[in-house]
Amino acid sequence: MGYNGYLIDLDGTMYNGSELIETARDFVSELERKGIPYVFLTNNATKSQEEAVQKLLDMGVKTSLENMYTSAMATASYIRENHRGASAYVIGTPSLKKILENAGITLTEKNADLVIMGLDPEVDYGKLKRAALLIGNGAGFIATNPDKRFPTEEGIIPGSGALQQVLIETTGVRPLIIGKPNASILDGAMGQLGLKKSEVALIGDNYDTDIMTGINGGVDTIHVNTGVSPVEEVMKKEASPTHTIDNLSEWSV
Template identity: 30%
Template sequence: MRTRSDVSSWLTDMDGVLVHEEKALPGAQDLIETWKKDETPFLVLTNNSIYTPRDLAARLQDSGLDVPEDRIWTSALATATFLKEQAAGGTAYVIGEAGIITALHEAGFVLTDRDPDFVVVGETRNYSFEAITTAIRLIDEGARFIATNPDPTGPSSEGIIPATGAITALITKATRKEPYVVGKPNPMMFRSALNKIGAHSENTGMIGDRMDTDIVAGMEAGLYTVLVLSGISSKDSVREFPFQANEMLDGVSQLLKPEKGSSKKK
């Protein structure tokens, strides 16, 4: 049975793990600095496909976290990587913002509404009836339907707002076609992240605050899983799931301490 001492590379969720309400959580910056100092391969993962890694690095900096942009892996980057493997030099019609548009451009895709290979739906604050109608018609005509992530809602200062999953549900209802979703909880996102840092599942850990995305996907990808209770999950909610994380901690600050039952600090 693996323990934390077996882990030499890390993947970590962002919201609820490293930051909460745009403020760094206790121990988050110390953990990042420890990984950088020890040259531990790591990536910060997010299902958010609105922002580019450069944008997110700047936002994290404002929150008190110094994370290099090349240590950030988004569902937009995972989607672009997957589509490049499927149809290098292909075409796509995109509903989304800078994160997915930039990722697809850098992957060599041409963005078009004329007979595209794929219709890609990502996060945006500017969904339009016209764009959704175009997507429905293109999928009906044979374009393959892709979503960056399944999240039905997202947070805002005024409350929840509809997100990628809500829009893909609308398109599915009209076309009777389900999208292939690349982001968490699809282990595909973790596999592409592992390839990014040249790591193997056997010696990589995943830190997350959600059982239904971070932990289940990490488990299915063969990673060592750490659930932190600084975000969505609580000790009571964890009992609802038929699977468990390898470790459950109050927050990432506890990862700076030796694992229980071990004299070895990782």
């Protein structure tokens, strides 16, 4: 079954860490050749839109800025609409902090209105302690994404969602999740894609984020067995993906 457009995950779908999934590059090349619109929809908030596109270009995947929508971009959009002018303690990469500053927040480590958490490769006890104390004192808790597992070329490592559990267990407060499977990131990506949900399929490896985004949001899904969620695990779920394939060489556009 063909679709008029695609939402495509990155980590575990296009690549694992620095290791490109060759069949995924060929798939995107075919979309480009046929002029079929697509948007990369990623929960990875460690990179800016430009950095995320550049990583693909460096891997030989032809794409551009209008084809990228990240959870960092979705979080920035939420901040602009709901918390412009607020102060925030941010656990995340320098790129995420810059994106959020540009969205209108003031970075601080004391008396913050918000704690915003993304994946931080340099997270330590001190950062988690500071965040827990701020949340305990009434700061709002926002997370870019809930991914507990993160695929790399070395294997599966802890994602932002796993580290969020430290703060959840400590404070008893669950964060507002912006990224997949939240509807807000899907709406942002669909707006960028410019198609109706009935015309689109969402491709991803992670059942809890990618596939559930489609199931919750009324978009057909294609699970690829190249990342976090093994197909054996996926097929045991109560709600199944629309399609399940081993890799993108099996899908014809």
